[in-house]
Amino acid sequence: MSHLRYALTIAFIPLFQIAVPAQQAAIALDKNDPELLAILAEIVDDVESARVKEQIPGLSIDIVYDQDVLLATGLGYADFEKQIPADPQTVYRVGSVTKVFTALMLMQLRDAGKLQLDDPIEKYVPEFTIKSQFPDARPATFRQVAAHYSGLQREAPMTHECQLVEEFPSVEEELKSLKNVEMVLPALTIYNYSNLGYDILGLALSRAAQQPYDLYVVDHILKPLGMNDSGFALSEQMKSHLAIGYSARPDGTYERSSHQECGMASGILYSTADDLAKYLSLFFREGPAGGKQVLGSSSLREMLMPVAVSPDWTYGSTIGFSVNPFPEGTHQMQQIHYKPGGCAGFSSVVIINYQRKLGMALLTNTYTPTDEKPDPFWIGYPLLRKLTPVLVKSLERTEDQMRKEMLPRWQTYTGRYVITDTSAVRILTFSEYDVSIKNQKLVVNVPELLPGSFVYMKEIPLSPYGENVFRVGGSSFGGDLMTFESNEDGSMMLKWRNYSFKRQP
Numbered sequence: 001m002s003h004l005r006y007a008l009t010i011a012f013i014p015l016f017q018i019a020v021p022a023q024q025a026a027i028a029l030d031k032n033d034p035e036l037l038a039i040l041a042e043i044v045d046d047v048e049s050a051r052v053k054e055q056i057p058g059l060s061i062d063i064v065y066d067q068d069v070l071l072a073t074g075l076g077y078a079d080f081e082k083q084i085p086a087d088p089q090t091v092y093r094v095g096s097v098t099k100v101f102t103a104l105m106l107m108q109l110r111d112a113g114k115l116q117l118d119d120p121i122e123k124y125v126p127e128f129t130i131k132s133q134f135p136d137a138r139p140a141t142f143r144q145v146a147a148h149y150s151g152l153q154r155e156a157p158m159t160h161e162c163q164l165v166e167e168f169p170s171v172e173e174e175l176k177s178l179k180n181v182e183m184v185l186p187a188l189t190i191y192n193y194s195n196l197g198y199d200i201l202g203l204a205l206s207r208a209a210q211q212p213y214d215l216y217v218v219d220h221i222l223k224p225l226g227m228n229d230s231g232f233a234l235s236e237q238m239k240s241h242l243a244i245g246y247s248a249r250p251d252g253t254y255e256r257s258s259h260q261e262c263g264m265a266s267g268i269l270y271s272t273a274d275d276l277a278k279y280l281s282l283f284f285r286e287g288p289a290g291g292k293q294v295l296g297s298s299s300l301r302e303m304l305m306p307v308a309v310s311p312d313w314t315y316g317s318t319i320g321f322s323v324n325p326f327p328e329g330t331h332q333m334q335q336i337h338y339k340p341g342g343c344a345g346f347s348s349v350v351i352i353n354y355q356r357k358l359g360m361a362l363l364t365n366t367y368t369p370t371d372e373k374p375d376p377f378w379i380g381y382p383l384l385r386k387l388t389p390v391l392v393k394s395l396e397r398t399e400d401q402m403r404k405e406m407l408p409r410w411q412t413y414t415g416r417y418v419i420t421d422t423s424a425v426r427i428l429t430f431s432e433y434d435v436s437i438k439n440q441k442l443v444v445n446v447p448e449l450l451p452g453s454f455v456y457m458k459e460i461p462l463s464p465y466g467e468n469v470f471r472v473g474g475s476s477f478g479g480d481l482m483t484f485e486s487n488e489d490g491s492m493m494l495k496w497r498n499y500s501f502k503r504q505p
Contacts, residue, residue: 245345
């Protein structure tokens with residue numbers, strides 16, 4: 001490891017917990033698992049090597065599993081001249097990572113009944129009119145713009161797409177410039193990144209909310225999540241932790257970058273790795289919107305669902321994120337959601353592996369995505385890929401131990417259960433479930449079927465899902481939930497879909 005001074009925390013810090021009935025049973029991490037601690041230390045070495053190789057003055061990174069921070073560290077310097085170390089509380093400009101907060105605002109307003117995802121944006125911004133040469137062209141919708149599949153150009157006016165500028169135009173100036181341009185693509189054909197689209201999206205959302213965009217995001221997203229070192233203007237506390245943006249010279253030294261002004265809803269946010277970790281963990285919780293759960297879990301999943309994918313299925317886009325399949329093992333692929341951002345002197349990325357409940361925020365104080373330097377995604381993603389198999393094995397060991405400890409309780413669920421509504425047997429083709437323990441697992445069988453039945457249920461494992469709730473592991477009803485309930489008379493009931501089964505003496 002480099003001897004350069006850095007701040008490091010390998011920690012298991014609960015961000016916050018929300019109690020939800022019938023919530024997916026969480027597998028607690030073994031915080032002292034030596035293999036997990038070893039891989040986290042190795043990841044610190046890897047990211048430090050990447051930082052030095054790519055001439056990045058300072059870098060901050062947080063990795064979360066579910067509601068726990070696994071790793072929070074700073075490497076290098078937030079201020080190179082003053083030798084002030086970067087740490088997880090260092091404030092950076094996050095550029096286009098701002099867009100995932102705009103996307104979250106969109107979903108909140110949809111859930112509040114203020115708009116619909118397939119509403120045309122011009123319904124809220126009537127001055128947003130643009131010509132199209134394509135037949136059957138329709139106005140751009142919230143969903144299309146949020147996923148960069150609207151067919152809008154990247155910037156407006158055109159000079160800002162072709163030339164390096166320090167100050168981007170206001171959204172009002174962008175709208176006025178549209179009289180001289182037309183759509184570059186038919187909607188929903190090809191991914192075409194558009195800052196213009198997000199600037200107009202932010203204006204439409206502020207009008208739907210009847211509140212300025214920046215104030216809305218602070219009041220409805222940042223404050224409830226506890227992101228106290230994030231915002232669109234620097235507080236005195238944020239100024240004291242602000243990283244200096246740099247560009248690297250060929251001789252290995254650095255020069256300060258200029259302060260580039262970006263669009264409000266497309267790229268102006270300031271944040272920290274610690275704060276972004278709180279945003280990422282939001283996606284791994286279940287429950288309705290309220291308090292720190294700033295968006296209900298069903299809407300969070302909707303944000304991560306592809307709006308469109310490429311013809312070869314190698315990449316796609318969701319409401320706010322890009323999504324690609326990436327290899328996890330020899331024969332496995334994982335969907336990875338990510339959003340990079342950058343402006344003069346800064347680069348950033350947030351990454352989500354939803355299936356594994358893993359997230360990463362990586363922030364740097366130099367602009368890295370060039371022909372010579374990699375997008376910060378390619379610094380961060382290999383670290384997550386390296387961590388994933390070790391984390392999975394650690395959780396499997398914990399799950400095995402948890403299963404052994406739960407066996408006495410699960411024993412109380414075993415037995416033969418007979419359906420209470422006998423008229424349903426003709427439809428279901430069976431009347432009984434048999435619950436038992438096999439190889440230290442709770443399993444379910446259907447012991448007898450009517451002739452011609454397609455149902456298959458033979459020693460199918462039941463995985464804990466919540467208090468007395470289990471998920472069926474496969475077979476004809478794989479993914480269904482089964483709930484065990486005790487009656488006042490001491491008898492046990494099994495509830496599945498709309499049917500009740502009573503345990504026999």
